[in-house]
Amino acid sequence: MDEVLSFSRGRVPLLISMPHAGTRLTDEVEAGLVEQARSLPDTDWHIPRLYDFAAELGASTLAAQYSRFVIDLNRPADDTPLYASATTGLFPETLFDGTPLFRPGQQPSAAARADYLARIWTPYHQCLAAELARLKAEFGYALLFDAHSICSRVPRLFDGRLPDFNLGTHSGASCAPELAARLQASCARAEGYSQALNGRFKGGHITRHYGRPGEQVHAVQLELAQCNYMDEQPPYAYRSDLAAPTRAVIRDLLETLLAWGRERYGG
Template sequence: MEPYLFKPGRIPLLVSMPHVGTQLPEGLHERLTDEAQSLPDTDWHLPILYDFLEEVGASVLVARYSRYTIDLNRPPDDTPLYTTATTGLFPETLFDGRPLYRTGPALEPAARKARLEAYWRPYHERLEQTLAGFHAQHGIAVLLDAHSICSVVPRLFEGRLPDLNIGTADGRSVAPEISERLVATCAMSNYSHVLNGRFKGGYITRHYGRPASGYHAVQLEMAQCNYMDEEAPFTFREERAAALRPTLRRFVEVLADFARSGGRS
């Protein structure tokens, strides 16, 4: 079984969800601390929240395995993406800094290589092949990397995170007019937003976004309090989600319209 779920769409827009997985390799669950066993740093419930993607026509790529197995939004050489506190390709701490593992070293080099080949590489091969196929057929490929996070994580950022955090690698991963439209879409909502704040886009956005070549990538990091409980058991709250979805759909439609137009403004 592939370490991801993939559903093809009808337009050259791919929505990637690399941190929604909850499966773990055999033997890993027992090694995690009590706090880590509930998988608190998961991007919970995003496929349910984005339940309109098939109607929009987007392709969807969803990870099966937890980011505690390997982080699909980190580079394969584990080069740090941020100068501030973060987690790496093979996380050893929770977002709040507490240890991920009970005792002993996290992973031996051979195990790291095995996970890279078994989980990271297949996801990125599918991602790359899908975008290349879009570009070959339509002359454009558009990628939304969808994420969510607890709204308050003092180790990672001060205070409460804005509701909608748009990352475009400081403008390098997408055409500027699309950034402007996305910001305007968020500004029309009741949700706070920021462009290239604490979250500028991870490896996926930075690596696959090459607007000069017709590849456009955006990351959206959402504060989880807007659609779920942020403490275990991390319950999905449909009443909150129903309020958020219209804004979220308008955000996706900006990218969908751009993809359908072949990049013509």
């Protein structure tokens, strides 16, 4: 499965999912991309590196290897729209700025896309579901943190500059409200950063589908403004000077998440 996903099993009841970190392309997708797409904008750049302290916390991690330009792992298999406003689907046809992703007539075939669903989307979700089930069986509960990032300014998707830390809990449906409040407070303590809860980003398919607080599975999405850890223009360089303080905030978020779980469920 190394070609499709990277998975590491941890020792605490937390799984960090990174569905948009991949940069691998299929031959069909690569051949059809417009020139503007070849630098892979809209990728959640460097997210595995940003979260590479997860092993110290004991968290499990799951990261995609294929680009969202091939198939978007944070969309439902039936491609039901998640937002009423502008967005991208299971098989993206545009960049975030509205530019067509493929040259005319060069989109992958229906057969190719059916293969992507079976070979890329399905294994990721099977692994995610299996790990959450394992965590719940071992600990009595499971915590899912869906890790994302996005350019801080995308006029087609939102007005002005995005807050630095954007937490999404499907408007309160994917995790306990007291957990969401605790996480928002963690962000608010971080000097120099802005934050929002269930603003423009309420959580995608993964948060909405797997977050079932009534069944002791709590899911939260973080959409991080990329200006906090990298250059937002090609070649999208990682900026250690920016990333170091941002990583400290993320680590506090994850430690807050784990502490809440221990308080709520024991252990």
